[in-house]
Amino acid sequence: MVLYQLTFLLFALIDHATAAMPKFVFAHFIGGNAASLTQDQWESEIRLAKHSLIDGFALNIAQQDTNTENILQKAYAAAENVGDFSLFLSFDYLSGGPWPVDRVVDTINKYKESPAQFYYNGRPLVSTFEGVANINDWPGIRNKTGCFAIPDWTSLGPQRFAEVRHNVDGFFSWDAWPAGANNKSLYSDRVWKNATHGRPYMMPVSPWFYTNLSQWNKNWLWKGAQLWTERWEQIYRFQPDLVQIISWNDYGESHYIGPVHADGIPQGAARYVENNHHDAWRELLPYFIASYKFGDRSRIRIARDTLVYWYRPNPNQSGSNGGTTGNCPQQGQQAMDPAALAEDKIYIAVLVKEPSWISVQIGSNNITSLYADRAGLSTFEVPFDGQTGNTKFWIMRNRTEVAYTTGPAITADCVDGIVNWNAIVGST
Structure with missing residues (x-):
């Protein structure tokens, strides 16, 4: 159950504020971990996210995943049935290799007319997970789809991104965790925001990171501690254009906040995922998200300790x-x-x-x-x-x-x- 309820007045004020300066919060959703979900289960996931005031899912999809089309069909149908919940495509260029341009164009055009598709500045928003070798694909993709491209090209570094930002419409940073023993600061967000040169900046927030997946040579952790609370405090102060939670269901990296579905746990991760539920992290989200969107906590009243x-x-x-x-x-x-x-x-x-x-x-x-x-x-x-x-x-x-x-x-x-x-x- 949600930990507190906002008054009708507060919701009205939030709606008024977002009409003047829209702010949105999405959760990164790994499509490949949802191959076994039925449409009813998709609808349940969406209702849980809505209950936490999340606006939508960023659907991470891999071009070599044979389930991708089925996953997208169920996801968009479920979001349409539930209503008032948005989706956008996040093309994964590392898992399964880079996407062919024609397939990116076809996929965007197929789903952009869905009532569940998220539009930003009047255009269907599209993102990526990396893909820095395919930067020059995006002027053509934007021309053929009319999309609003906010990629994650974090591996480029801010200086290099500043040189190629004309190819896209904004930037999403994957730099959500601290390196070493120091806490995560706003430094990288300020640098990335400056590199966008006035374009929209999507800020990442994540509660944890630990992975041990030998098949992908992944076995490390980053400092978590109070990352979930500290990072949302930074979002409240920094007031980015958009926010993306990493993640809803990436079980292999331990930063999931959605329900655990055993069929979606990657090989080797069951040892540290089974019985380690993270759902309760969502109970803080209504407070965090309302604080970010409203920009003033003084009007938020806690109704449930x-x-x-x-x-x-x-x-x-x-x-x-x-x-x-x-x-x-x-x-x-x-x-x-x-x-x-x-x-x-x-x-x-x-x-x-x-x-x-x-x-x-x-x-x-x-x-x-x-x-x-x-x-x-x-x-x-x-x-x-x-x-x-x-x-x-x-x-x-x-x-x-x-x-x-x-x-x-x-x-x-x-x-x-x-x-x-x-x-x-x-x-x-």
Whole structure:
């Protein structure tokens, strides 16, 4: 259930504001992980996203995936049936290789007339995942489709993108995670925004990153910690033209916020994805998205006291690190000990109506008490300190328990003897 409700007045004010300066939030949806979904399941996914105030999905599609056409047909039909939810195509140029120009043109033209297709500045929006070897394809694609192209060409770097930006209409950055032990800052967003030279900038936000997929030579993590809350705070301050959440269902990289469908889990990822649900991260989204769109939190009132927690199930030294590195050497980053980036801590975000006490307990150990000194959002960190066992969380106010939940055990028993660097997420 959504953690709070906005008043009718607030919705009216948001609608008025977006009419003057539209702001939209999308979630990156891996089409290849949804091959088994029925149309009814697609509709369920869309309703869950709408419930969190997400405006639509960016449909990542690979040209060599034989299920692509079937996936698109079901997705657009489901969005049309549900209504008030948008889709746009994100052509993946790395998974399955580059897209032929004619097929890109045909695919855009086939779906751009759908009532569910998202239009920006009066044109069907289209994006990519990389594709820097095909930059010169886009003037022709835009001419033949009338699309509004906002690609992700992050590997180019801002300076090189500035030289080719005339080929497209805006830019989407994939730079959503910090490199090393420092927190993610707004620096890269400012640089990319400047490189667009007044064109729309789509800003990325992601809650986590861990992948261990040997078939693709992927085995690293980036610092997560309070990334979900800190990054949305940056979005609130930076006020980008558009926002894209990475991701709805990329299970292999551990940054999914949608339901886990076993058939969509890539080979090798089940060890760290099964039973590690992230749905509760969505419970913070109505507050985050309303804050971004309205640009003023003072008019948002919390109607339901809510606590969201996340932590890794295994302490750092409880098993093998699985060959995982902190940072990605394939991207030129210095490899680090993953334990230096994935601290043994519980991370907590609370939305409360009034100042409240927050209590946390691991196993039968002493209770940690924390104080949320204001109404609205507060965040906390509680170290494991060698404690294991199930977790308990309370929100207390005026000596009365107003919310309570329990979480799965923190345990030194690792699946296959390998530390799970993914996050467990839950809420009250």
